[in-house]
Amino acid sequence: MSDRLYVATRKGLFTLERGSGGAPWRICRTAFLGDQVTMVLPDTRDNHVYAAIGHGHFGTKLHVSADGGMNWEERTAPAYPEPPAGAPEDRCPVRQIPIPWRLEYIWALEAGGADQPGLVWCGTLPGGLFTSRDRGASWELVRPLWDRPERKKWFGGGMDYPGLHSIVVDPRDSRRVTVAVSCGGVWVTTDGGESWNCRADGMRAAYAPPEHAYDPAIQDPHRLVACPARPETMWVQHHNGVFRSTDGATSWHEITEVPPSTFGFAVAVHPRQPDTAWLVPAIKDERRIPVDGKVVVVRTRDGGRSFEVLTQGLPQEHAYDIVLRHCLDVDRSGDRLAFGSSTGSLWTSDDQGDSWRTVSSNLPPIYCVRFAR
Amino acid sequence: MVRVSFTANLQRHVACPPRTVEGCTVREALAAVFAENTRAAGYVLDEHGALRRHMIVFVNGEAIQDRATLSDPVADGAEVYVMQALSGG
Numbered sequence: 001m002s003d004r005l006y007v008a009t010r011k012g013l014f015t016l017e018r019g020s021g022g023a024p025w026r027i028c029r030t031a032f033l034g035d036q037v038t039m040v041l042p043d044t045r046d047n048h049v050y051a052a053i054g055h056g057h058f059g060t061k062l063h064v065s066a067d068g069g070m071n072w073e074e075r076t077a078p079a080y081p082e083p084p085a086g087a088p089e090d091r092c093p094v095r096q097i098p099i100p101w102r103l104e105y106i107w108a109l110e111a112g113g114a115d116q117p118g119l120v121w122c123g124t125l126p127g128g129l130f131t132s133r134d135r136g137a138s139w140e141l142v143r144p145l146w147d148r149p150e151r152k153k154w155f156g157g158g159m160d161y162p163g164l165h166s167i168v169v170d171p172r173d174s175r176r177v178t179v180a181v182s183c184g185g186v187w188v189t190t191d192g193g194e195s196w197n198c199r200a201d202g203m204r205a206a207y208a209p210p211e212h213a214y215d216p217a218i219q220d221p222h223r224l225v226a227c228p229a230r231p232e233t234m235w236v237q238h239h240n241g242v243f244r245s246t247d248g249a250t251s252w253h254e255i256t257e258v259p260p261s262t263f264g265f266a267v268a269v270h271p272r273q274p275d276t277a278w279l280v281p282a283i284k285d286e287r288r289i290p291v292d293g294k295v296v297v298v299r300t301r302d303g304g305r306s307f308e309v310l311t312q313g314l315p316q317e318h319a320y321d322i323v324l325r326h327c328l329d330v331d332r333s334g335d336r337l338a339f340g341s342s343t344g345s346l347w348t349s350d351d352q353g354d355s356w357r358t359v360s361s362n363l364p365p366i367y368c369v370r371f372a373r
Numbered sequence: 374m375v376r377v378s379f380t381a382n383l384q385r386h387v388a389c390p391p392r393t394v395e396g397c398t399v400r401e402a403l404a405a406v407f408a409e410n411t412r413a414a415g416y417v418l419d420e421h422g423a424l425r426r427h428m429i430v431f432v433n434g435e436a437i438q439d440r441a442t443l444s445d446p447v448a449d450g451a452e453v454y455v456m457q458a459l460s461g462g
Contacts, residue, residue, distance in 0.1 A: 057427040057457045058386060058416040074412065079420035102419050 002331035004372035005338055006049070006069070007346060008037035011364035013051055015069050025348055025359045031072060032063070039326065041109035042068075042372040045117060048135060052106030052122075060103050062122075064136050068372070075136035078103055078122050092162075094155040099126050105159070110167040113174025123164030127154055127181060131193065145179075145187060145196045150217040154184035157220050157239065165325055166224035170231045178249050180224035180236065185216045186249050202252035206240035222265045223325040225277075233274030237267040237325070242279065244304055255304035260291040266328035266339065273334065275303035278353055280323040280339060288322055295319045297328075297339070297353050313356035314347065321345050326368040340366030375402045377453045379413075387413045389455075399430055400443035402453055417455055429458040 005016040005025065015029040031037075032053055038060075041050040049065040051072070063072045080101040083090075090099035108123030112131075122130040122139065129142040145151075154162035162184050170176035175192040178199070185200035200216035208218055220239035227233045232248040241262045243252040256262065261281040270276035279298050282290050290296070295314040298307045315321075321341030328339040337353055340346040344363040347356040375396050379389035389410065396402030400422075407414035419425055424440040431437070431454040437445040447453060 055386070055416070057425065058383065059419065059425055061386075061415070077415065082421060102421065 001333040001336045001350070002371040002373055004042075004068075005329075005348075006040045006042055006368075006370045006372065007340055007363065007366060008040040008051065008326075008368035008370075009340075009344070009364040009366050010036050013037045013040060013069075014363065016359065022350075024357070027360075029069060031069065036367075038367055039106050039109045040368050040370055041111065041120070042370060043111045043120070044373050045111055045114060046135075050109050050120065050136060052109060054105055060106055060124075062106065062136050076138055078106070078124060078128070078130035078132075078139040078141070080128060080141060090152070092155050092160075093153055095160065097160065099161055102126070103128075104161055105163065107163045107165040108167050108179075110169060113169055113171065116174050119174075121167045121169070121177065123167055123179065125156075125159055125163040126161035127151065127164055127184060129164050129167070129179060129193075142193045144194055145189075148187075148196060148198075150198055151184065153215070153217045154181060155218070157182040157222075166221065168224060168226045168231070168234070170226075171228055172231060176231075176248075178224065178226065178234065180221040182222060183218055183220040183239075185219040186221055186224060186236070186252075188249050199249035200252065201250070202245075202254065203236070203238060203243055204241065204254060223267050225267055225269045227269045227271065227274035229272040230274040233269070235267045235269050235277050237264050237279060239263075242267070242304065246274075246303075258298060258304075258307055259309055260296065264323070265325040266323050268328045268330045268337065270330065270334045271332050273301070276301045276334070276352075277304070278328060278330065278337065279307075280328055282322055289320045290322070293318045293320065295321050295341075295345075297337075297356075299353050310353045310356075312354065313349075313358070315345075324367060326370075327366050329369050329371050331371040332373045336371070338369050338371065340369045342366065374449060375447050375451045375453055377402055377406050377455065379417075379455045380457050382457060383413070383416055383455075387416055389413050396447055398443060399432065399437055399439075399445045399447055399453065402447055403430075403443065403455075427458050429456050430454070431456065 007014040012033040013031040016025045017028045018025045036054040038054045039052040049069045053061040062077045105125040110121045112119030118135045130139045166180035168178040198216040200219040203219040221236040234245045236243040242255040264281045294316045297310045338348045346359040378391040394405035
């Protein structure tokens with residue numbers, strides 16, 4: 001099991017470790033204290049760690065550590081090119097505001113395949129996907145996706161602009177990459193990013209007029225994950241439901257019976273058992289608080305046909321923790337989980353969620369929780 | 374010559390000591406500073422050279438008008454301050 005956990009928060013990056021024999025998790029290192037760390041990527045290919053910093057005034061920055069997070073160096077942040085001269089301005093179809101060609105926020109960082117040392121993918125607001133082939137020293141906007149005409153349909157969910165938040169690299173074929181956009185559907189490339197197709201057939205947008213509800217390019221997948229051992233099995237926690245694909249995102253099946261709610265942001269899948277997944281439900285748009293003030297994790301072991309509600313060790317009264325999309329993770333063993341909340345609570349489990357321990361209730365708002373695998 | 378100074382809050386992230394440089398516009402003055410401090414440029418300007426949304430530049434106490442291309446003139450002896458725009462509550 002992984003004994004190191006990175007927790008990115010509104011006020012810094014926290015590295016937690018635990019000793020042997022069931023010793024408790026302890027914060028062993030802090031970085032970027034006071035700064036908003038919007039994403040962290042521990043890259044096990046070479047022990048590098050990437051951290052995205054969102055400065056309110058000074059823009060979005062990228063820092064890289066070559067020693068597992070001990071020392072950090074600022075690298076070049078992804079940069080959007082100039083829009084084509086004379087091209088009409090991109091406008092959000094919902095808010096009718098201009099969509100800038102400007103880096104607003106780093107919302108996803110993922111390592112390329114084992115056969116692509118130094119290659120890193122980066123998802124951003126306002127929706128651009130970038131690649132770096134030199135560990136963040138330089139970045140290139142993936143134009144074939146950015147230039148797709150369907151992008152004109154994309155819009156922001158909770159944010160003003162669309163955001164690309166999930167990137168799944170197929171461990172069998174690094175050229176096959178699946179990404180998810182809020183709100184812009186799920187997109188797949190099989191040629192390393194040269195061409196893309198929207199793959200959200202079967203998803204349903206309850207927030208859209210009926211005639212647009214099944215438009216793949218306006219879906220709001222809150223989080224996309226795939227089972228590493230069976231990458232064709234994918235799970236999506238969507239704005240208005242839970243969806244699963246067993247054919248590599250070609251088609252999606254809605255799972256409607258999730259207690260206590262089908263709304264949430266986060267989803268995690270077991271590394272070897274594609275039918276085992278975890279969700280953290282909440283009350284949807286109207287309130288965005290846990291149902292009945294109880295923090296629960298739900299687990300399925302049968303592909304979503306049934307769910308267990310896991311509560312042992314979690315607060316069951318007057319708890320208002322919301323778990324954002326990158327804040328639930330499972331380690332490579334499939335036994336150890338961690339999740340963190342927007343109100344600064346962090347819990348871990350060593351038994352697939354049967355029981356939980358509170359690591360802290362006093363962290364800053366948590367944006368990302370990731371095991372060093 | 375133009376004197377360019379930066380908000381103290383920026384110093385925590387990247388050292389930006391005051392500089393006296395040549396320049397007839399804000400763009401030219403900042404370019405002269407950033408030519409020797411390239412990392413600082415990204416904290417003040419976006420990838421297209423526009424002033425970041427929550428930053429502000431004063432020339433002799435007056436906020437500049439052209440935030441996109443920084444064409445506001447600066448006279449010899451001018452004081453240029455690069456500050457954070459107060460936003461939020």
